[in-house]
Amino acid sequence: MNKTYLITGVAGFIGYYLTKKLLEANIKVIGLDNINDYYDQELKLTRLNDLKQNQNFHFIKVDLAEKSEITAIFSKYQPEIVVNLAAQAGVRYSIENPDVYIQSNIIGFFNILEACRHNPVKHLIYASSSSVYGTNKKVPFTETDNVDNPVSLYAATKKSNELMAHTYSHLYDIPATGLRFFTVYGPLGRPDMAYFSFTNKFFQGEPIQIYNNGDFDNDLYRDFTYIDDIIEGIIHLIDKPKQDKVKHRVFNIGNNKPEKLMVFITTLEECLSNSLNKKVEFQKIYQPIKLGDVPKTYANTKLLEDLVGFKPKTSIKDGLQKFTDWYIDYYKLK
Numbered sequence: 001m002n003k004t005y006l007i008t009g010v011a012g013f014i015g016y017y018l019t020k021k022l023l024e025a026n027i028k029v030i031g032l033d034n035i036n037d038y039y040d041q042e043l044k045l046t047r048l049n050d051l052k053q054n055q056n057f058h059f060i061k062v063d064l065a066e067k068s069e070i071t072a073i074f075s076k077y078q079p080e081i082v083v084n085l086a087a088q089a090g091v092r093y094s095i096e097n098p099d100v101y102i103q104s105n106i107i108g109f110f111n112i113l114e115a116c117r118h119n120p121v122k123h124l125i126y127a128s129s130s131s132v133y134g135t136n137k138k139v140p141f142t143e144t145d146n147v148d149n150p151v152s153l154y155a156a157t158k159k160s161n162e163l164m165a166h167t168y169s170h171l172y173d174i175p176a177t178g179l180r181f182f183t184v185y186g187p188l189g190r191p192d193m194a195y196f197s198f199t200n201k202f203f204q205g206e207p208i209q210i211y212n213n214g215d216f217d218n219d220l221y222r223d224f225t226y227i228d229d230i231i232e233g234i235i236h237l238i239d240k241p242k243q244d245k246v247k248h249r250v251f252n253i254g255n256n257k258p259e260k261l262m263v264f265i266t267t268l269e270e271c272l273s274n275s276l277n278k279k280v281e282f283q284k285i286y287q288p289i290k291l292g293d294v295p296k297t298y299a300n301t302k303l304l305e306d307l308v309g310f311k312p313k314t315s316i317k318d319g320l321q322k323f324t325d326w327y328i329d330y331y332k333l334k
Contacts, residue, residue, distance in 0.1 A: 003122075006079035008032045008064060008112065009086030013189050014127070014181070016047035017231045018083060023054040030077050033086065034063040038093070039191045047188060064108030074115035081238060084112050084126040087157075090192055091131060092290055094154035105157035113168045121174065123241040125234065128162055128178040128250060130223065130297045131155035140300040143180075143250050151294060162250055169248035175241030179234065182254025182299045186227030186319060187326030195268055195320065198282060199327055202272065207283035211293060212261055214286030220261045223254040223297045226319035229312035236308035254299025255312045268320050275324040276334070 005022055009015040010031030019029050031051065035044050051057045062069050064086050088094070088104040109126065116124050133141045134149040150156040165176045185195050198208045212220045233253045242249050259267075265282065272280040289295070305311050328334050 002028075003080040004028050004030060004077055005081045005083065006030045006032070006074070006077065007083045007085065008108075009084070009127075010051065010059065011035055011044040011048045012085055013047075013186075013227065014184060014230060015083075015085040016051065016188065017186075017227050018085070018234055019051055019057065021231050021235060023051065023056050026056065028056045029058070030073070030079060031057060031059045032062050032064070032073070033059070035061060036088075038088065038090070043188065043191065063104075064111055065103045067111045067114070070111045070115050071118070074119040078119055080122045082112065082116060082121050082124045083234070083238075084109065084124065087127055089154070089190065091152045091154050091293060093192070094152050094157075095291060098153050101153050101157050105154075106160060109161050109164060113164060113174070116174050117168060117172045123238060124165070124174055124176040125237065126161060126165060126176065126178055127158075128180045129155065129158040130180050130182040130252070130254065130299065131294065132159045132162070132180060133294070133297070135294055139296060140256065140298040141180075141252065142300040143252060143303055166246075166248045170246060173247065175243075175247040176249075177237060177242065178248075178250040179237075179253045180250060180299070181230065182223040182225050182252065182297055184225050184227055184230050185323065187323050188330075189227070189323065195264070195323060196327075198265065198268060199272065199324065202280065202282055203331075203333065207285045208265075209285050209287050210261065210265070211287045211290045213288055216260075216262055220289070220293070221258045221296050221298070222261065222264065223256065223258045223299045224264065224316055224319070225253065225255045225299075225312055226314035226322075229255070229314050233304060233308075233310055233312070236310045237304075240308065251304045251307075252299040252301050253304060254297070254301055255314075256299050256301045258296065258298040259316050264316060264320075267316055268324070271317065271320040271324040274321060275328045 011033040
């Protein structure tokens with residue numbers, strides 16, 4: 001495969017693992033990232049430095065909101081495959097700091113679409129989110145469900161991305177695929193995610209805040225999806241752009257096996273106990289559900305499975321064990 005791939009958000013969690021997988025297949029990757037300080041930059045630099053060991057990788061530090069720079073990069077490198085994973089993530093943070101979501105998720109994505117319009121690509125894959133389903137009651141969530149009721153600005157930007165991609169696909173014949181990711185976790189992940197922050201709190205000797213009202217009968221549940229499964233799903237899709245008249249489509253990419261929040265927490269305690277060879281139990285404080293949070297996420301993944309024959313397979317126990325083993329090693333806690 002001699003195609004040039006361009007991946008945005010390359011120092012991010014999913015961007016890093018996808019790029020690593022492509023480089024292992026001897027594919028040339030142009031990676032873009034602005035290395036913002038939304039979370040610990042050391043983690044981003046760790047990922048980036050690992051990628052830089054490969055001669056097929058070329059990194060450019062750039063903000064997607066800088067249209068002229070993005071245009072120049074596309075013009076110079078003429079990528080055939082573009083995977084847009086750069087975005088300001090986080091549901092709760094979008095309530096505190098809305099401006100950055102518009103800059104990154106709306107203006108930044110618009111600039112990518114414009115660049116794909118003027119430098120035609122074979123396939124644009126972009127990150128959407130399970131958060132577009134809002135507080136939908138029907139589960140599992142299916143791609144044909146109504147997603148007109150987002151409950152956070154983050155979710156609204158992701159829904160906007162889907163609409164923008166559909167329009168550009170229709171007007172300019174851009175084969176585009178949106179991926180609604182469901183709670184991605186694993187080693188070298190995002191510290192703002194619950195599993196990572198709970199582990200941080202434990203080692204800092206602090207209690208964890210659990211936003212479920214302490215209501216175990218009606219607990220929140222999430223479709224946790226291990227990073228390797230996410231990457232395999234993307235790899236399966238890259239060379240399968242939609243060929244129909246309208247070349248835009250959206251897929252759920254989740255585990256199709258949701259877990260209650262308290263089951264997830266006790267499993268994390270168990271995995272940490274295994275990693276440390278001692279009993280681990282979090283101090284727990286139960287709080288009301290946070291503004292912008294959705295009570296459940298649960299992916300129907302049949303559409304993706306039917307197209308590429310792929311279904312995630314990593315259990316929550318196996319995935320969290322890999323995370324806690326990595327965490328202990330990375331932060332030298334043994």
